[in-house]
Amino acid sequence: MKDNKELYDVTIIGGGPAGLFAAFYAGLREMKVKVIEAQDRLGGKVHVYPQKMIWDVGGMTPVTGSELMEQMIEQGLTFDPTIELQQTITKMNKLDSTTFELETDQQKKHYSKTVIMAVGGGIIDPIKLDIDNASGYEHSNLFYRVQSIKDFKDKKVLISGGGSSSVDWANELAPIAKQVILIYRGDELKAHESDISKLAKNNVEYWTHTEITGLQGDDRINEVKLLHNQTNKTDTLSVDAVLVNHGYNRNHQLMTESGLQIDLKDNYFIKGNVLGESNVPGLYGAGDILSHDGKLHLIAGAFQDAANAVNGAKRYLDPEAQKVALVSSHNDRFKEKNKEYIYAE
Incomplete structure (x- = not known):
């Protein structure tokens, strides 16, 4: 000591x-x-x-x-x-x-x-993705907080999380991103009704009962593996950036x-x-x-x-x-x- x-x-x-x-x-x-x-x-x-x-x-x-x-x-x-x-x-x-x-x-x-x-x-500390190779992408296009909105300009962005922060960022990023998709593993989003209503106005797709199970790419993520946890159906989604808001x-x-x-x-x-x-x-x-x-x-x-x-x-x-x-x-x-x-x- x-x-x-x-x-x-x-x-x-x-x-x-x-x-x-x-x-x-x-x-x-x-x-x-x-x-x-x-x-x-x-x-x-x-x-x-x-x-x-x-x-x-x-x-x-x-x-x-x-x-x-x-x-x-x-x-x-x-x-x-x-x-x-x-x-x-x-x-x-x-x-x-x-x-x-x-x-x-x-x-x-x-x-x-x-x-x-x-x-x-x-x-x-942000709750991070429990996926083996996730940490390798933290210095490229896997984000746990938004440091600069410019990081998402003209990008296809996947946001994971169903709380107010996730919904807020989906609405904030929609005007500058090429596309924003919001996924949540639960039944329904846990945000204010008015903010959820804005998602449709901002052309943000959101999918419930959906979670990330894998990340693919070399230096940057280019595809995300998704699981629909009710049907056990899996799929892949091409992305330019991933923002995770799973709490702290x-x-x-x-x-x-x-x-x-x-x-x-x-x-x-x-x-x-x-x-x-x-x-x-x-x-x-x-x-x-x-x-x-x-x-x-x-x-x-x-x-x-x-x-x-x-x-x-x-x-x-x-x-x-x-x-x-x-x-x-x-x-x-x-x-x-x-x-x-x-x-x-």
């Missing part, structure tokens, strides 16, 4: 919207900050929908998920927090009233005076195996309050992981959660500290940084 004895004022677990804004706000409050993210990049769940348009962040005109992530990451790194990627916290212990010990799956230990949990609904696996190991007795709701979410406080002194929640009356499950709500958690952590360390940070328009910490924008060519 590798120990990093350096002690931080606050360690934020999770690098999504709540974690990134917490990093920014904690830096604004002159705290020594570390962010630990399980994935190989910052951005959190927004990576699942990089091409979706986001309208509901206050004061911001609609942006794609990808654009929003870029701006959140830039903001989150404003005060140079320490960033640790590809490390999953597997256990937390509180050594004393001012020190948390965090253990990772990389056999490392981190130490922090306070902790903000911003892990969303858990670490999410969620890793809840930290919450279920933590050494701390966190008050949980529904066996996973931190049961806290509007200030982000948990029942463990010095441990706070922000974003989707936090449950309380009046919770707002929007990215905008995650930002407020983050600020509240940071303010709580600051006053936990220094009871005489101001309750909130000075707003940016009056904060001296931005004087030099503002010049970079005001006088930029």
Whole structure:
């Protein structure tokens, strides 16, 4: 076990919207900050929908998920927090009233005076096709998320999945693709009726009781083997691209195996309050992981959660500290940084 004895004022677990804004706000409050993210990049769940348009962040005109992530990451790194990627916290212990010990799956230990949990609904990984050669096509034309709509322009696209995401993407891709076919192994699609109705308007064929059993091609998939699971009839379909939306696996190991007795709701979410406080002194929640009356499950709500958690952590360390940070328009910490924008060519 590798120990990093350096002690931080606050360690934020999770690098999504709540974690990134917490990093920014904690830096604004002159705290020594570390962010630990399980994935190989910052951005959190927004990576699942990089091409979706986001309208509901206050004061911001609609942006794609990808654009929003870029701006959140830039903001989150404003005060140079320490960033640790590809490390999953597997256990937390509180050594004393001012020190948390965090253990990772990389056999490392981190130490922090306070902790903000911003892990969303858990670490999410797409459920992949259980077909032997599937992984070989992931870098060509087998997709588990849409990174760029242009990848499907003028293509014959097969989408596998029957939920809202699959139906949404079938309708989104239909105007630019040559053809879109949607398959689902169940009886009926599990999406809003109005979205299902759009499939016909967009000339999207959809077949139920149908699933992928094989992929054929050299460097790229050019044919898919299909099974109709009621008749056991098999067929092949020529395709240019395959998009799989079978849902996500969620890793809840930290919450279920933590050494701390966190008050949980529904066996996973931190049961806290509007200030982000948990029942463990010095441990706070922000974003989707936090449950309380009046919770707002929007990215905008995650930002407020983050600020509240940071303010709580600051006053936990220094009871005489101001309750909130000075707003940016009056904060001296931005004087030099503002010049970079005001006088930029």
